[in-house]
Amino acid sequence: MRDVFVLGVHMIKFGRYPEKTVPELGADAVIGALKDAGMTMSDVEIVTCGNLYQSNAMVGQRVMQIVGQTGVPVVNVSNACATGSTAFREAYFSVASGAYDVAMAIGVEQMGKMGLLGGGGGAGDPAYSTEGVLGTGIMPGVFGMAGVEHMRKYGTTLEQFAQISVKNHKHAMTNPLSQYQVEVSLEDVINARMVAYPNTLYMCCPTGDGSAAAILVSEAKAKQYTSKPIKVAASVLTSDPYTERDLTLPDINTLTKNASKEAYEKAGIGPEDLDLIELHDCFATAEMLHYENLGIAGEGEAGRLVDEGATSIGGRIPVNASGGLLSKGHPLGATGVANVYEVVQHLRGNRGAGQVEGAKVGLAHVIGLGSACTIQILTN
Amino acid sequence: MVQATETAPAATGTQKKPIVPFLALEDGEPYLKGTKCPKCGAHYLGARMACSKCFNTEGFEDVKLSREGEVWVYTIVYQSFPGAEVPFVGAIVDLPEHVSVRCNLKNVKADPEHVKFGMKVRMKTGPVDYKDKEGNMQTRKDREGNEVIAFWFEPVSGA
Numbered sequence: 001m002r003d004v005f006v007l008g009v010h011m012i013k014f015g016r017y018p019e020k021t022v023p024e025l026g027a028d029a030v031i032g033a034l035k036d037a038g039m040t041m042s043d044v045e046i047v048t049c050g051n052l053y054q055s056n057a058m059v060g061q062r063v064m065q066i067v068g069q070t071g072v073p074v075v076n077v078s079n080a081c082a083t084g085s086t087a088f089r090e091a092y093f094s095v096a097s098g099a100y101d102v103a104m105a106i107g108v109e110q111m112g113k114m115g116l117l118g119g120g121g122g123a124g125d126p127a128y129s130t131e132g133v134l135g136t137g138i139m140p141g142v143f144g145m146a147g148v149e150h151m152r153k154y155g156t157t158l159e160q161f162a163q164i165s166v167k168n169h170k171h172a173m174t175n176p177l178s179q180y181q182v183e184v185s186l187e188d189v190i191n192a193r194m195v196a197y198p199n200t201l202y203m204c205c206p207t208g209d210g211s212a213a214a215i216l217v218s219e220a221k222a223k224q225y226t227s228k229p230i231k232v233a234a235s236v237l238t239s240d241p242y243t244e245r246d247l248t249l250p251d252i253n254t255l256t257k258n259a260s261k262e263a264y265e266k267a268g269i270g271p272e273d274l275d276l277i278e279l280h281d282c283f284a285t286a287e288m289l290h291y292e293n294l295g296i297a298g299e300g301e302a303g304r305l306v307d308e309g310a311t312s313i314g315g316r317i318p319v320n321a322s323g324g325l326l327s328k329g330h331p332l333g334a335t336g337v338a339n340v341y342e343v344v345q346h347l348r349g350n351r352g353a354g355q356v357e358g359a360k361v362g363l364a365h366v367i368g369l370g371s372a373c374t375i376q377i378l379t380n
Numbered sequence: 381m382v383q384a385t386e387t388a389p390a391a392t393g394t395q396k397k398p399i400v401p402f403l404a405l406e407d408g409e410p411y412l413k414g415t416k417c418p419k420c421g422a423h424y425l426g427a428r429m430a431c432s433k434c435f436n437t438e439g440f441e442d443v444k445l446s447r448e449g450e451v452w453v454y455t456i457v458y459q460s461f462p463g464a465e466v467p468f469v470g471a472i473v474d475l476p477e478h479v480s481v482r483c484n485l486k487n488v489k490a491d492p493e494h495v496k497f498g499m500k501v502r503m504k505t506g507p508v509d510y511k512d513k514e515g516n517m518q519t520r521k522d523r524e525g526n527e528v529i530a531f532w533f534e535p536v537s538g539a
Binding site for chain 2: 116125126127128129130131132133134135136137138140141144145148149152193194195196197198242244245247248249
């Protein structure tokens with residue numbers, strides 16, 4: 001395997017674009033990423049495209065029909081919330097394997113005002129639907145229970161979870177690409193309507209539309225275009241291994257711990273070497289758990305990290321400088337490429353007002369329920 | 381030609397049907413059907429083709445799972461799909477066989493002050509009540525008119 005570099009990356013402002021098609025949203029990101037790389041479609045040798053809600057409809061090829069039909073291989077990817085990051089990883093391996101010198105990863109999604117996701121049962125006859133009858137399988141319920149598990153084990157409080165939402169909303173104020181730029185107080189978060197205990201409305205990410213794209217290249221190729229390429233030091237994907245309750249309450253911890261361990265080994269670093277993290281805060285409870293899963297807090301110590309403000313910009317290890325999914329938004333297929341975009345801006349020193357000063361190593365994490373976890377470690 | 385193996389269609393509109401295949405209603409007191417892996421001892425809800433822990437594919441044993449267990453974790457859901465009555469307490473209940481069950485908790489106030497970790501709970505079964513468009517209480521029936529039977533758990537010693 002050889003080294004892989006991110007040469008170009010772009011994302012559009014997350015939000016709602018009812019006037020655009022999914023391929024048009026994807027094309028916006030592709031054109032931006034090519035420009036950022038100093039390339040054109042004729043340079044791209046393979047395309048991977050992550051999209052969930054049109055995953056039966058050749059989104060990658062339809063993007064190419066807008067931006068340039070070069071006839072290169074196009075692979076469409078779907079992997080729940082890890083869809084975009086899995087597309088990124090496929091592009092990474094296309095180059096790392098030596099098969100291609102230039103690969104493009106696209107992540108795109110159009111969700112509109114789609115409501116609660118997940119749940120199930122009742123296929124064929126709604127009388128057999130289980131949501132609200134046999135407990136809850138929708139995402140707010142599942143991540144509510146995951147948070148309650150942390151409360152049970154370690155005495156974590158609703159206020160500590162709420163503080164994460166305050167932080168991420170504050171971070172978004174410096175990110176013009178964020179779906180929401182609204183600062184909220186601890187009282188606002190706690191007093192917002194409860195969606196699924198302990199997550200109130202501001203502790204749940206919104207649905208929305210968005211896209212992002214990245215150009216990944218070999219070292220030789222990178223050197224032709226830039227003196228400051230961003231290296232992909234690790235790109236890891238795991239699935240949920242057997243744990244006792246996983247089939248009933250998806251275990252979001254074990255596969256993330258497995259992924260981070262593998263990613264740190266591959267990159268030859270430890271969590272203490274990270275300058276910033278973009279992690280999958282689909283709910284405020286999730287971010288808390290991932291502090292421990294990614295090793296920036298010991299078991300049961302994530303609450304203390306929040307109390308100390310260590311994960312705010314200016315803190316020891318800033319997490320979700322972009323505003324996170326809670327504020328930046330979470331168009332599922334786009335998320336895993338957009339968090340690479342954010343990390344790259346910091347590593348280039350281009351982020352502007354929200355810049356994590358002197359950032360050299362960043363980690364981008366995504367988890368998709370069902371379950372898939374990706375981690376990319378990037379260095380400058 | 382009618383195949384000899386074909387079974388006569390079940391009488392429709394007259395039966396009680398479990399909401400999930402692992403809820404047994406047919407022999408005496410209802411229970412949850414489990415499976416035990418003969419090789420590693422892992423227990424599962426419902427039937428298995430293979431053991432997801434040790435990958436064994438043979439000799440699975442049917443197990444009648446206990447009707448009593450303990451609350452591991454819960455959430456209180458205030459926003460759900462249309463038709464679901466909110467708020468409700470959604471929980472994960474651990475059974476003594478090391479199987480977890482996702483369920484509603486009933487007969488306990490939907491409030492974190494009242495739902496306790498480790499609380500002893502017992503399984504109950506019954507029809508699924510809901511309010512129709514006119515606000516009248518109804519029980520769920522499937523398209524063939526069969527009454528749908530669900531299970532839930534509630535505190536052993538009325539909380």
